C-alpha cells in the first residue's frame with residue numbers, strides 16, 4: 001500500500017519578507033524551508049506515518065544505530081521554476097531508484113519509488129513559495145506558508161535578479177537513518193525518512209569558471225565490493241580529509257583513483273568525470289565503484305544531439321594525462337546536480353601538474369551545460385520525458 005503525505009501546515013512560517021530576502025542570495029545549504037516530508041519504518045509495520053510537517057529537530061535515543069555504525073543514505077535533486085511560474089522536478093524517478101539501491105547496500109528498508117517521488121512532490125507543493133525564479137527573484141504569485149501579505153518594501157528588499165546568472169533552484173535532500181536503539185552490529189529494525197529543502201543560488205555567480213582537481217594518492221573513495229556506488233554518509237565523511245589535502249595543494253576538488261592501484265580514474269568528491277576527445281567521444285569511467293550520477297546519465301543521453309559518441313569504459317590516469325598533453329583529450333568536465341557541469345581545466349598530483357586544452361572552459365562543455373540547463377528550466381523541448389510538473 002502506498003503512503004499518503006497529508007500536510008500539517010506550520011503556524012510559524014518564515015515571514016514573507018525574510019524568505020524573499022533569503023531567496024535573493026541563498027548560497028548553498030544554509031537556509032531551510034518551512035516544512036519537511038516524513039515517513040517511518042519498522043520491521044513489524046513496514047512504512048507508515050507519512051506526512052508533510054513543520055520542519056523540526058529529531059529526538060533520538062543516543063543508542064540509535066545511525067550514531068554508531070553510520071547506517072544512513074541520502075539523495076540530492078532540485079526543483080526548478082519555469083518562466084510561466086510552474087515548478088518542475090528533473091528525473092526524480094532516477095533519484096528514487098538510486099535511493100532504493102543505496103538502501104539495499106546499507107541494509108536499510110527500501111522506500112517504494114512512487115512514495116519517494118510523492119514525498120518530494122508534496123514537500124515542494126507545501127513550500128512552493130521557496131522555489132526561486134531562475135534569476136533569483138522571489139516566486140511572485142506563490143503565497144507564503146500563511147503569513148500576512150508582503151509589503152512593498154519587503155518586495156524591493158529582495159532585488160529580483162540581482163544575483164543574476166539564471167540558475168537558482170530549490171535543492172531537495174531526502175535521507176533515511178537507522179534509529180533502533182541497539183548497540184549490536186546488525187541491520188536496524190527501525191528507520192526514519194525525511195525530505196528537507198534548501199534554496200540554492202547559482203553555483204558560479206560570476207560566470208562559469210574552470211577548476212583544478214587534485215589527484216590524491218593518499219586516499220581512496222571506494223573499493224570493489226564496498227559502498228562506492230551507494231549514496232551513504234560514510235563515503236562523504238571519508239572524503240573530507242582528501243578535500244582538505246586538495247585545498248592545501250591549491251585545488252578545488254579531489255579526483256579519486258581506483259583503490260586497487262591500477263591507476264584508473266574514478267570520480268570527484270561529489271561529481272562524475274567526463275572527457276571530450278578530439279575525435280568526438282564523450283568518455284566517462286564505467287559504473288562499478290562510482291556513484292551512478294543522474295547528470296552523468298543525462299549528458300551521455302544528450303551527447304549524440306551535440307555530435308558526440310558516448311563511451312563508458314575504464315580510463316587510466318596515464319591515458320588522461322597523455323591525452324591532455326597531446327590534445328587528444330580536448331576538454332574535461334565534472335557532472336553533478338549541484339553545479340550541473342563544472343569545467344575541469346587542470347589537474348595536479350604529487351610532483352606533477354597538467355592543463356586541459358588552453359586552460360579555460362571548453363566550448364563543448366559550455367554547450368552541454370547550456371543544453372542541460374535549458375531542459376531543466378523548460379527553455380527547451382523535453383524530448384526524453386525527464387521533467388515532472390509539481391505545480
Ligand SMILES: Cc1ncc(COP(=O)(O)O)c(C=O)c1O
Pocket residue numbers: 076267268269270271272291292293294295296335336337338
Ligand atoms: C560521489 C558523487 N558522484 C557523482 C555525483 C553526481 O550525481 P548526480 O548527477 O545524480 O547529482 C554525486 C552527487 O550526488 C556524488 O556525490
